[in-house]
Amino acid sequence: MSTTAELLKGAAALFPDEVVTTAHVRHFELPLGAGRFALITLDNGLDHTKPTTFGPQSLANLDAAIDQVEKEAADGAIVGVGITGKPFIFAVGADLKGVEQLKEWDDAHAIGKGGHDVFKRLSKLAVPTFAYYNGAAMGGGVEVGLHCAYRTVSSAIPAFSLPEVFLGLVPGWGGCALLPNLIGAEKAVSVIIENSLNQNKQLKGEQVYELGIADAIFEGADFLEQSLIWTAAVLKGEIVVERPVIDRGEAWDQAVAKGRFIADSKVHGAAPAAYRALDIIAAAKNGDLQQGYDAEDKALADLIMGGELRSGLYAFNLVQKRAKRPAGAPDKNLARPVTKVGVVGAGLMASQLALLFLRRLEVPVVLTDIDQERIDKGVGYVHAEIDKLLGKGRINQDKANRLKALVTGVLDKAEGFADADFVIEAVFEEMGVKQQVFAEVEAVAPAHAILATNTSSLSVSEMASKLKNPERVVGFHFFNPVAILPLLEIVRGERTDDASLATAFGVARKLKKTAVLVKDAPAFVVNRILTRFMGEIQNVIDEGTPVETAEKAVEPLGLPMSPLVLLELVGPAIGLHVSETLNRSFPDRFTVSPNLKAVVEAGKRGFYVYDSGRPELDPEVGALLKQGDTVLTEEQVRARVLDAVAQEIGLMLDEGVVAEAQDIDLCLITGAGWPFHLGGITPYLDREGVSERVNGKRFLAPGVASVPA
Numbered sequence: 001m002s003t004t005a006e007l008l009k010g011a012a013a014l015f016p017d018e019v020v021t022t023a024h025v026r027h028f029e030l031p032l033g034a035g036r037f038a039l040i041t042l043d044n045g046l047d048h049t050k051p052t053t054f055g056p057q058s059l060a061n062l063d064a065a066i067d068q069v070e071k072e073a074a075d076g077a078i079v080g081v082g083i084t085g086k087p088f089i090f091a092v093g094a095d096l097k098g099v100e101q102l103k104e105w106d107d108a109h110a111i112g113k114g115g116h117d118v119f120k121r122l123s124k125l126a127v128p129t130f131a132y133y134n135g136a137a138m139g140g141g142v143e144v145g146l147h148c149a150y151r152t153v154s155s156a157i158p159a160f161s162l163p164e165v166f167l168g169l170v171p172g173w174g175g176c177a178l179l180p181n182l183i184g185a186e187k188a189v190s191v192i193i194e195n196s197l198n199q200n201k202q203l204k205g206e207q208v209y210e211l212g213i214a215d216a217i218f219e220g221a222d223f224l225e226q227s228l229i230w231t232a233a234v235l236k237g238e239i240v241v242e243r244p245v246i247d248r249g250e251a252w253d254q255a256v257a258k259g260r261f262i263a264d265s266k267v268h269g270a271a272p273a274a275y276r277a278l279d280i281i282a283a284a285k286n287g288d289l290q291q292g293y294d295a296e297d298k299a300l301a302d303l304i305m306g307g308e309l310r311s312g313l314y315a316f317n318l319v320q321k322r323a324k325r326p327a328g329a330p331d332k333n334l335a336r337p338v339t340k341v342g343v344v345g346a347g348l349m350a351s352q353l354a355l356l357f358l359r360r361l362e363v364p365v366v367l368t369d370i371d372q373e374r375i376d377k378g379v380g381y382v383h384a385e386i387d388k389l390l391g392k393g394r395i396n397q398d399k400a401n402r403l404k405a406l407v408t409g410v411l412d413k414a415e416g417f418a419d420a421d422f423v424i425e426a427v428f429e430e431m432g433v434k435q436q437v438f439a440e441v442e443a444v445a446p447a448h449a450i451l452a453t454n455t456s457s458l459s460v461s462e463m464a465s466k467l468k469n470p471e472r473v474v475g476f477h478f479f480n481p482v483a484i485l486p487l488l489e490i491v492r493g494e495r496t497d498d499a500s501l502a503t504a505f506g507v508a509r510k511l512k513k514t515a516v517l518v519k520d521a522p523a524f525v526v527n528r529i530l531t532r533f534m535g536e537i538q539n540v541i542d543e544g545t546p547v548e549t550a551e552k553a554v555e556p557l558g559l560p561m562s563p564l565v566l567l568e569l570v571g572p573a574i575g576l577h578v579s580e581t582l583n584r585s586f587p588d589r590f591t592v593s594p595n596l597k598a599v600v601e602a603g604k605r606g607f608y609v610y611d612s613g614r615p616e617l618d619p620e621v622g623a624l625l626k627q628g629d630t631v632l633t634e635e636q637v638r639a640r641v642l643d644a645v646a647q648e649i650g651l652m653l654d655e656g657v658v659a660e661a662q663d664i665d666l667c668l669i670t671g672a673g674w675p676f677h678l679g680g681i682t683p684y685l686d687r688e689g690v691s692e693r694v695n696g697k698r699f700l701a702p703g704v705a706s707v708p709a
Helices: 004-012 056-074 105-124 140-146 175-183 185-197 205-210 223-235 250-267 273-286 289-304 307-320 348-361 372-391 397-406 413-417 431-444 460-464 498-510 526-543 547-553 563-570 572-585 594-601 619-624 634-655 661-672 682-687 690-695
Strands: 022-029 036-043 080-085 089-091 129-133 136-138 150-154 216-218 341-344 365-368 407-409 422-425 450-453 473-478 487-492 514-519
Touching: 004 056, 004 105, 022 056, 036 056, 056 105, 080 089, 080 140, 080 223, 089 140, 105 140, 105 289, 129 140, 129 223, 136 140, 140 175, 150 205, 150 223, 175 185, 175 273, 175 289, 185 250, 185 273, 205 216, 216 223, 250 273, 273 289, 289 307, 307 661, 307 682, 341 348, 341 413, 341 431, 348 365, 348 372, 348 397, 348 473, 348 498, 365 372, 365 413, 372 397, 372 407, 397 407, 413 431, 422 431, 431 450, 431 460, 450 460, 450 498, 460 473, 473 498, 487 498, 487 661, 498 514, 514 661, 526 547, 526 563, 526 572, 526 594, 526 634, 526 661, 547 563, 547 634, 563 572, 572 594, 594 619, 634 661, 634 682, 634 690, 661 682, 682 690
Parallel strands: 036 080, 080 129, 089 136, 129 150, 150 216, 341 365, 341 422, 365 407, 422 450, 450 473, 487 514
Antiparallel strands: 022 036, 473 487
16 A cells, blocks of 8 residues: 555656645644644745645645644644635645646546545544635635634635536545535535536635534634634633534435436536535435545546546636637737727617726726617616615725716717727627718727727628728627626727737726637627527427427537527527528528528517426417428437537638637637536537547647547
C-alpha cells in the first residue's frame, strides 16, 4: 500500500504547473484563558484574484502541517486546531488545471484518495478542530471544513458551494458522505445537486449558517477575532453546539428521489455526475463514512476519465479565459471613449438595452421613437426597473435618482444624438427600415460616433452600404433576456474599421458581456445553428414524425428546454422570419416549414397549451398540421438533427464565421444556454462520432475536451 506522502509525490509529478498553497501553522493563547491554540492558514501567496486551490503539492503541505499539530495535540501542547484562509478566500477546491492532463484511471484515483487521506486526519486529532470559513469556499475548500468538528462562517462570504456536479464531477473529498450526515439528505441534495444544476448557484454566509453547515456566523470585519472568542467558549464548555437529529428513514429516500427528479429534468440522464453523487448520498444513509469515501474515490476516478468532465472543464475554460480575450479583437488602445449613448426605438428590446447601458456605463442614455407615447413607455420601463433594484436593496436612493436623471427620451434624433458617441438601433428587422434609420442617424450624429445594429440575421455590410461612413457601423447582437444571457455577437462588416471595432469591444467589456467576433454572414452564429437545428426538427414533423417523438429525440442532449418550447420563447414569427432569411441565403439546407407558417398565420404563440401544467400539443395547432407519412424513430431523428448541425458548423468554420470551433461553443453556452456538460456542441459531436461521419474529421484535437491520448 502506498503512503499518503508517496501518493501525493507521484501525483505532483503529473501537475508541473501547480500554483502551490502553503499551510502556515501559528500558535497563540486563546481568549478567556482557554489555552494554547494552533491555527493553520491556507495561502498561495497571491492576492484574492487568484484563489487558493488544492493540487498534490498543496495537499502534501497541509499533510505536513497536520503532522505537526497532531504531535502537539498528542503531547498536550495545544487545546485545539483551527483552519482558515487568506483575506477574502478560504479555498476553492481542487486544482483542476492538472486534472485535464491526467491520462490514467489510477492517477485519477490517487488524487481522490490523497485528498481524503489528508482531510480525514483533521477529524482524528486528539483535540477539537475548527474551520473558519472567512471567504469564498468551494468544492474541496468546503469539504476540508466538513472534516472538522466545528465551523464558523463570515456573513460577508459572497460564494460558497459544492459545484462539482455542474462541472461533471462529484464532491469527492467527503462532500457526498459528510454533508447529508451533518445537515440531512434533503438539504445536502439541495446544495450538491439542485444548486449545481441551477447554473452553479452560490450560497451566501447567512444561508450557510441557516442550512446548519456552520455552527456560528460573524461579521466580516472582525470575523477571525469573534470566531476565536467563540472557539474559546466552546472549548471551556460555555457554549454547547446542538445539532438536529438526522432523519435516516423515509425522508432520506425521498430526498434522493427528489434529487433524481431534478437531475432528470435538467440533464435527462445525459450526464452521469449527478446520478453518481446521488448513489453515494443514498448509501451514506447508514452513516458509514469510510464506505462513502471509497465510493467517492471510485466515482471521481471514473468521471475524471470520462468525456463529460473534460467537456465541463473545456466549457469552464472557455467562459473563464477565452471569453476574457476574444479571438480577433483589435488592440484595445484603439477604442474611443463613450460618454453618451443613443438608442433608436423604445420597444421592449430597446428599453432593455437602454437599461443595460445605463447601469453599466452610467452615462446619459437617450431613446427616440416615432411618437411620444412610445418614448414615454420606454423611459417608464427603465424607471420602473430602477425602482425594482432600489426595492431589492441592490442600489441606494442616491444611485436610483442619478440613474433616472441620466435616461431621457426625445422625438427629434438631431436633438438626442448630436453629442452621442455610440448609437444602437433596435427597430423592426427589415433591411429598408434599418438603412433608413442609419441614414437619419448619420446625418445628425458626430463623425466619430459608432452606429451599432442589434440585428439578429441581416447583413451589417448591406445595412452600412448607403452611408457616407460605413466604416463605423458594427453589429452588436444581444440575446434575450438582455440582462441574463451573457453573449454579445460583435459583427464586423466588410468596411468596419479597427477603431470602431475596438470601441465596440470596449463597450462590451464595460457591459460585462461575453463578446465574440463574428463575420458578417447570414444569422451569424447562434441563430444560424439553432435555425438549422430547429429546421431539421420541423422537417421531420412535416414529413410525418409525431411532435412528441421529434421533441423527445433530442432529450439526451440535456438542453435547457425542448425545441418547440424554445420556439415559443423566441416567438414563432421571429423563428419563421430567420428561417426565411437563411432560406434565401442557403436554400439547399434551410427550409421554410409550411406548418410553422400556418401556425404564425393563425396567430398562435406556440405549439403547446399548458392546461395541465405540462406542455401538451394545442388541439388547434394539431388541426393545422399537415404531415406526410414518413415516421422516424427517436434515434433516427436525433441522427438527422446532429448530422445537420455538424454539417452547418463545418461550413461556418470553412467560411471563417468565427476563428475556431471554440468560439462556436462559447456562443452556444453563453447565448443559448447549451449545457456545460456537453462543452457546448462540438465536443459532443466529436464524442458521438458525428463530426467524422459528416465532415471526415473531428472539430477539436484529441485531448481538447477529451482524455489526452
